[in-house]
Amino acid sequence: MTTTPSATVDALSFPALPGALDTPRVVVDLARVERNIARLQGEMDRRGIAVRPHTKTHKSVSVARLQLEAGARGITVGTLGEAEVFAAAGLTDMFVAYPVWADAAKGARIRALHEAVASFSVGVDSVAGAERLGVAVAGGRRPLRILVEIDPGLHRTGVGSPDAAAEVALAAKTAGLEVAGIFSHGGHGYRPGGTADAGADEVRTLTAAAAALRSEGFDTPTISAGSTPTMLSAAAGAVTEMRAGTYAYGDRQQWVLGAIPAEGCAVAVAATVVSVADGRLVVDAGAKMLTKDRADWLTGFGAFPAYPDLVIDRLNDYHGVVTIPPGASAPVIGEVVAIVPNHICPVIDLVDSVVVVAADGSVADWPVDARGRSG
Amino acid sequence: MTTTPSATVDALSFPALPGALDTPRVVVDLARVERNIARLQGEMDRRGIAVRPHTKTHKSVSVARLQLEAGARGITVGTLGEAEVFAAAGLTDMFVAYPVWADAAKGARIRALHEAVASFSVGVDSVAGAERLGVAVAGGRRPLRILVEIDPGLHRTGVGSPDAAAEVALAAKTAGLEVAGIFSHGGHGYRPGGTADAGADEVRTLTAAAAALRSEGFDTPTISAGSTPTMLSAAAGAVTEMRAGTYAYGDRQQWVLGAIPAEGCAVAVAATVVSVADGRLVVDAGAKMLTKDRADWLTGFGAFPAYPDLVIDRLNDYHGVVTIPPGASAPVIGEVVAIVPNHICPVIDLVDSVVVVAADGSVADWPVDARGRSG
Structure with a gap:
């Protein structure tokens, strides 16, 4: 199945490019x-829900600021490498939303981050993972905080039942960790x-898991949900924190999903x-710039705001190939x-810096500080 | 259509990972x-055909050496950024196999490369592109060499007929460029x-274009073809040079195509x-490591030599999700x-360095020198 935005969706736009x-x-x-940023923050403020944006989208200290x-409240990261970059920049509150396996190398890095960052927490989704984390930070000056990951139906990481969540929390407590939430x-x-x-699904699954943990004596002050598509629908009920990431930059996928407005696409190649x-x-942006990320409900690898009938049909490393429909307007x-x-997160990770155009038209080069920090 | 390697293909293997x-x-x-490297060079030596490997696969000065x-004979690159990296490392013979559009910025870079590199040539597939290149290098100490790109049926870049090839060659000559081949x-x-x-198709199309150029008085000493799948079949007839790239590292796609043997997969994540x-x-290699590059005749996003029943089914930025078939062996x-x-070229471009294991078991870190040089 492929999807074309319906007529009710505003046309994609992008401001004039610098010369x-x-x-x-x-x-x-x-x-x-x-x-x-203001749109999501304002809505979450109204709901009394904290915002902890996922920085894997922009990987930029400036945008995180x-x-x-x-x-x-703080930031979310997906890897220890991202955490290290933001910690080195002086950020003091971060959550690694990933079930990091604390082997020798990652254990030492977690310990160093835990000691350097005022508020540092890590995801866990298994008893074995919790035990490993406990060993990694044993003897530290304060317990490491962990959040137990719950699978709301994505079937990726996360425990599959409230009982399993309680089991992981108990193992974490036994391992000397502080169970801060889910x-x-x-x-x-x-x-x-x-x-x-x-x-x-997120609200329901988290609520059930929180109840299971409460029955074992855990407080779960942090009940954290979210993705850009679910940033509004998951910010409800028992949920206390929202972790959307892509919303800050926007992309074609989020626009088609209706998760951001057409004028919410803030980044283009x-x-x-x-x-x-x-x-x-053929354009000189290929798979090494646009990436081959494409949901199966989306046609093509990128859209042209100025030429709405065109999409990138094929990508090779340095070639983006566009078939021009008969009669369509096309660039020369x-x-x-x-x-x-389609998806901005992996695109940003390909470049060392981005061209940032401010409202007054001034142009600056901002580093992608955490580029390539995929572990 | 999806393809599983047939029983006649050797099983994928990979040497033991370092600890x-x-x-x-x-x-x-x-x-x-x-x-x-020795396998392709030996075969081309036997055929009397020069090898000019595409370095976009490894982006490594050491591997190019x-x-x-x-x-x-020299190297092929896909971008000026790659050319600049290899030129800075002292390589003296390179061909930019891309119809670079010489605007102000790229024109200045081409001129600098042409002056710095002993043997430097650039692809062209349009009269306008040739004229632009002529302007960019006007007044230089020697003419810039260009090769006219022919489309052998890929329908990407390249002129579509022998007459068009001759037209571009004539425009290049008029613009003061040296037509070195096709x-x-x-x-x-x-x-x-x-x-x-x-x-x-490559041999046939190049032969026809060479004839058209000869009838206009051009020599076309270089008749260059190739890709890793066609590195043997296109190295024939009038062809004088082979530009395969992926063959040096190999990947799952080339293995399935039969372009490399199973023990030709030299790189793994x-x-x-x-x-x-x-x-x-779930493994900690996601789309930001394996990339979502997947041909429509291939299932999944990566193969496990040690677990032949498994493939990466789904990729998110930092998650590689594997569905374990009933009864299949799987890692713990x-x-x-x-x-x-699936495709090694965009994977290499995501990392700053690679772990290189030598035959004696020693391990070194080699930089991906031209990483991110996509323009």
């Missing part, structure tokens, strides 16, 4: 980023029409048309075009 | 790389059973099993496993 870009480059519109200044990720909401149900043929053109050779990628 | 890896890490077996020491890329051979025909559930496991939580990626 003289040496393509391909990732371009970030700062006003849109700030608006995306914008989120904290807007009112975020968390879920409603990634099974990444399909058209699926977001509301996935958010409800600037590319140059390098070749044209009868009914076809040498033209620099903005392309909104 | 104490902080996963995920890319691991390179040097003996296999050297054998892959192994290829040159084995007898390669080239093609038989990427349409990336499907089971398609490689021999695609290679023949080492990952740790971080979560197990009934019928499922905490186990470090080798995963052979």
Whole structure:
């Protein structure tokens, strides 16, 4: 099944690109980023729910600071490498939303982070994982805080039942860890029409797990949910914290899902048309820039706000191939075009820096501080 | 259509991983790389065809030097950024196999490369592109050499007819460029059973274009073809040069295509099993390590040589999800496993360095020198 945005969805837009870009480059519109951040923060403030954005989307200390200044409680990271980058930058409150396996190398890194970061916590989804973490931080000056991961239906990581959640919490306590709460990720909401149900799954599953932990004497002050598709539907009931990430930058997938408005797409890849043929053109953004990330309900690998009839049909490493439908408007050779990628997170991870355009039109280069920190 | 390797294909293998890896890490077996390089060089030497390997696969100065020491004439690159890295390392013979659009920024970079590199040439597939290149290098101490790109049926870049090739060559000559030859890329051979025909397409199309150029007075000393699937079938007839790239490292796709032997897979991603559930496991190599590159004739996103019944079914940024078929052998939580990626080129581009294991068992860290140089 493939999906084309319905007529009720606003057309994708992107601000004018700065001139003289040496393509391909990732371009970030700062006003849109700030608006995306303020929109979620305002809504969560109204609901009394803390925001802990996932920084794997932008991997940028500067953008994380914008989120904290807007009112975020702390940040979420997906790897110890990301945590180390943000810790080195002075951020003091972070949660590794991943069941890190604390072998010798990662155990030492967790211990160092736990000692350096004022508020540091890690996800766990198994008894063995909890025991490993306990060994890694044994003898530290305070217990390491963990959150037990619950599977809300994504069938990835996370325990599958409230009883299993309680079992992991008890093992963590025995291992000398502090059980600070529970968390879920409603990634099974990444399909058209699926977001509301996935958010409800998160709330329901977390509520049941919290009850199981309470019956074993655990407080679970943090009940953390979320993904960008479920950021509104999962921010309800017993949930105390929201961990959306992609919302800050937006992408084609979130736009099609209705998770962000069309003017919420804050990042595009600037590319140059390098070749044209009868009914076809090629841009200099390939799989090493746009990535081959494509949900099976989406057609193509990127959209052109200025040319709504075109998508990237095929990607090779440095070639993005577009088939031009008969009669469609298309750019000419040498033209620099903005392309909104399907999924922004892996795209950002490919580049060392992004071109940031501020509201006053000024242009700056911001590093992708945690690029490549995938472990 | 999905393809499983037939029983006649040797099972995928990978040497033992070094101990104490902080996963995920890319691991390179040097003996296999050297054998892959020697195998192609030996065959092309027998045929009297020059080897100009595409370095976008490894992006490594050290591996490029192994290829040159084995007898390669020079290297191929896909971007000016790659050319700049290899030029800075002292390599003196390189071809940019891409129709670079020489705007102000890229024009200045081409001019600098042309002046710094003893033998430097660039692809062209349009009159406008040739004119741009002529402007960029006007007044230089010697003419820039170009190769006209021919489309052998991939329908990506490249002119579509011998007449068009002659037209571009004439425009290049008028623009003050030296027409050094022609080239093609038989990427349409990336499907089971398609490689021999695609290679023949390259030979046929290049032969016709060379004739058209000769009738206009051009010599075309370089007739360059190739991809890893077509590296043998396109190395024939009038072809003088072979530009395969992936052959040096190998990957699951090339193995399924029969383009490399099973023991030709020289690179794997080492990952740790971080979560197990009934019928499922998750490794810490996700889309930001394995990439979502997957041909539609291939199932899954990576293979486990030690567990032949398993593939990576789903990828999120940091999660690789495996469904365990009933009764299949599977790794346990905490186990470090080798995963052979579908397509190695974009995987290498995600990491700053690789772990290289030499034949004597010694382990070194080699930088991915041209990582991220996508333009």
